[in-house]
Amino acid sequence: MVSGGVSKFAKARPDATFQKIVKESFDYAMNDVPKLKHSMIDGSVVSYFSDHFTRQLMAGIMATDYLGLCPKPNKRIEGGGATGGLCFQAGWEAVASGRMNVCAAFGFETMSHVPTWKGNEFIALASDVNFDYPVGGFYSGYYAMMVNRHMHEFGTTVEQLAMVSVKNHMNAYGNPYAQKRRKLTIADVRNSAMVAYPLTLLDICVMSDGAATCILADEETAFKLTDHPVKITGVGTGTDMMRMADRPHGEVILAPNEKKSDYRNLKYPGVHSFRAGRSAGLQAYKMAGITDPLKQIDFVELHDAYTSSEIQTYEDLALCKYGDGGKFVEAGYPFMPQIDYGMKLPMKGTLPVNPSGGLIACGHPVGATGLMQAVFAFWQIQGSIKKHYGNGELQLKKADRGLIHSHAGTGTYVTVSIMERGW
Amino acid sequence: MAKKNPAKAPAESKKVEELMTGTTVFNIPLPADLKTLKGMSPIVIKQPYHIDYIHSYGQDSPFFAGLSNGKLLGTKCGKCDYTYATPRLACTQCGRETKWVEIPQTGRVHTFTTCYFGGEEFLKETPFHLVLVEFDGVDTLFLSRLIGPAGPEDIRIGMKVKAKFRRNSQLKPTDVYFVPAE
Ligand SMILES: [Zn+2]
Numbered sequence: 001m002v003s004g005g006v007s008k009f010a011k012a013r014p015d016a017t018f019q020k021i022v023k024e025s026f027d028y029a030m031n032d033v034p035k036l037k038h039s040m041i042d043g044s045v046v047s048y049f050s051d052h053f054t055r056q057l058m059a060g061i062m063a064t065d066y067l068g069l070c071p072k073p074n075k076r077i078e079g080g081g082a083t084g085g086l087c088f089q090a091g092w093e094a095v096a097s098g099r100m101n102v103c104a105a106f107g108f109e110t111m112s113h114v115p116t117w118k119g120n121e122f123i124a125l126a127s128d129v130n131f132d133y134p135v136g137g138f139y140s141g142y143y144a145m146m147v148n149r150h151m152h153e154f155g156t157t158v159e160q161l162a163m164v165s166v167k168n169h170m171n172a173y174g175n176p177y178a179q180k181r182r183k184l185t186i187a188d189v190r191n192s193a194m195v196a197y198p199l200t201l202l203d204i205c206v207m208s209d210g211a212a213t214c215i216l217a218d219e220e221t222a223f224k225l226t227d228h229p230v231k232i233t234g235v236g237t238g239t240d241m242m243r244m245a246d247r248p249h250g251e252v253i254l255a256p257n258e259k260k261s262d263y264r265n266l267k268y269p270g271v272h273s274f275r276a277g278r279s280a281g282l283q284a285y286k287m288a289g290i291t292d293p294l295k296q297i298d299f300v301e302l303h304d305a306y307t308s309s310e311i312q313t314y315e316d317l318a319l320c321k322y323g324d325g326g327k328f329v330e331a332g333y334p335f336m337p338q339i340d341y342g343m344k345l346p347m348k349g350t351l352p353v354n355p356s357g358g359l360i361a362c363g364h365p366v367g368a369t370g371l372m373q374a375v376f377a378f379w380q381i382q383g384s385i386k387k388h389y390g391n392g393e394l395q396l397k398k399a400d401r402g403l404i405h406s407h408a409g410t411g412t413y414v415t416v417s418i419m420e421r422g423w
Numbered sequence: 424m425a426k427k428n429p430a431k432a433p434a435e436s437k438k439v440e441e442l443m444t445g446t447t448v449f450n451i452p453l454p455a456d457l458k459t460l461k462g463m464s465p466i467v468i469k470q471p472y473h474i475d476y477i478h479s480y481g482q483d484s485p486f487f488a489g490l491s492n493g494k495l496l497g498t499k500c501g502k503c504d505y506t507y508a509t510p511r512l513a514c515t516q517c518g519r520e521t522k523w524v525e526i527p528q529t530g531r532v533h534t535f536t537t538c539y540f541g542g543e544e545f546l547k548e549t550p551f552h553l554v555l556v557e558f559d560g561v562d563t564l565f566l567s568r569l570i571g572p573a574g575p576e577d578i579r580i581g582m583k584v585k586a587k588f589r590r591n592s593q594l595k596p597t598d599v600y601f602v603p604a605e
Contacts, residue, residue, distance in 0.1 A: 014465040014467050015465050016465075055470060055472060115441070115443065115543070117540070117541070117542060117543040117546050118542075118543045120540070120541065120542040120543070121542030121543045121544055122542075123542075124542045130480060130483060130596070131509050131566065131596050132566055132596075134595045134596050134597055135553065135566050135567060135568060135596055135597055136538060136541060136545045136548065136551055136553055136568060137541075137542050137544070137545065138538050138540070138541040138542050138545065140538070140540070141536050141538045141541070141553050142553075144536035144538075145534045145535060145536045145553060145554075145555060146534070148534045148535060148536060148580070149533065149534035149580070152534070152580045193539070194537075194539050195538075195539055195540050196536045196537065196538045196539065196540070197536050197537040197539075197575040198575075241515070243509055243566070244555065244564070244566070245508065245509050245555055245563055245564035245565055245566050246507065246509060246511070246515070246563045246564075247563075248562075249562070271533070271534055271555060271564070
């Protein structure tokens with residue numbers, strides 16, 4: 001990866017159509033590597049989740065032609081909430097296969113075009129419309145059922161969920177791209193409106209308008225364009241059944257740092273864990289040579305559409321054992337060491353999770369989200385946070401290796417990519 | 424359009440609700456100087472969209488016929504013995520075609536939630552409870568509504584529940600719902 005750009009995520013961007021918002025992120029990425037000429041781009045991949053939000057089929061080619069990338073190769077990538085992560089990996093595939101030397105991967109969503117509850121209805125159409133949607137289709141409800149089972153199985157608490165919200169909102173304070181920058185307490189999170197028990201308004205991400213672009217290149221070209229390229233050393237993609245009710249209750253897929261005896265009585269994945277996340281993580285770890293992720297990764301940008309899914313994802317990514325996700329946040333591991341969160345933590349953070357503020361605070365314009373994570377991780381590894389955020393508050397001292405994680409509908413598609421300092 | 428229940432509206436929204444109704448406009452003024460156009464406010468219009476689909480339940484149709492006759496029909500693999508509470512005609516374990524079987528009408532709450540908000544279509548029904556029901560001898564779960572408990576504090580995982588059916592079926596999965604059985 002040689003460059004990236006993000007439009008500031010906002011609740012609504014009536015001033016621009018989706019093409020122009022994509023162009024903003026694309027121009028930012030192009031301007032960041034002046035040696036990259038438009039003519040050097042061999043092709044592109046584009047992602048957006050829902051045709052319903054734009055009421056426009058083939059919006060992908062319209063973004064592509066606006067960027068002046070015709071008649072070069074392009075295709076649309078879609079996979080629910082993981083759309084952006086899948087697009088990032090499709091861009092990587094285009095370069096890794098040798099088909100392209102330089103590939104632009106961009107994505108967007110304009111969710112403000114319908115009222116919030118209509119938007120929730122559209123998103124719920126990404127559940128089985130014969131058996132699930134008509135029962136009361138609502139994604140927050142689906143995730144709430146998952147976390148209730150997680151709490152039952154492992155003793156996870158609502159306060160532990162709230163800590164994730166406090167952390168990510170506070171991190172976003174230093175990120176000018178974020179939509180919600182707020183200093184919160186655990187009580188604020190618990191006292192906000194109940195949406196789907198036990199998840200409150202502040203446990204859940206918001207809808208956004210936004211776009212993001214990543215420019216990917218082969219190693220030789222990358223070093224011609226920049227002295228500080230970031231290498232993609234591992235990719236993994238997992239899947240699971242759309243209907244949560246159909247998921248198996250079998251045995252845990254073990255990470256290299258786990259034993260069968262760790263999980264004697266646990267039925268897996270059931271509805272408490274994301275098997276796709278575990279599958280994606282293990283593929284990416286194997287490819288990148290990671291055997292002890294807690295020690296070998298410097299930071300993580302993961303898909304925290306819900307505070308509960310952040311906790312579940314710690315476990316899927318084997319940052320801790322299944323069942324220990326709540327304790328993992330309580331102990332302080334995923335916090336930034338340099339930030340005051342207004343609460344007492346037992347230790348300084350060692351593996352910051354969502355230093356950017358995550359989806360909860362940055363916003364979640366679906367087709368852009370996974371690419372946004374890649375851009376924030378790219379800047380973190382380059383050490384260029386100060387240049388791009390206008391302040392260095394969120395720059396980690398050691399950020400040589402990061403993990404990005406994108407996730408769709410109750411864990412149906414999950415992507416994990418490992419990014420490392422390439423110079 | 425979305426009607427927020429004022430009793431449950433988020434505390435932070437101290438503002439008038441935006442409406443999807445408005446004035447019809449047939450013309451708007453344009454300045455003579457084209458150089459000023461980039462400073463113009465965006466034009467936002469309402470675009471209605473409505474479709475009636477001709478939707479078939481296909482091979483899953485017997486399930487809905489079962490509901491209208493007071494029966495819960497699932498499927499079972501003859502080879503793996505794997506039983507599906509929500510029917511699927513192909514076994515996910517071995518790929519063989521499954522057969523239709525009747526599944527029990529009593530089960531337990533595997534997990535639950537209470538929705539205070541929802542997609543627009545269901546907003547008027549809030550608050551409602553969603554449950555995933557587990558049955559003895561059945562390998563997968565079943566998503567349904569739980570009717571009866573006042574709030575989430577009256578529901579617990581493991582609680583016994585039994586199926587009830589609408590008398591006038593709508594050929595929707597909501598033709599069956601569950602009620603506490605203890
Ligand atoms: Zn079978």
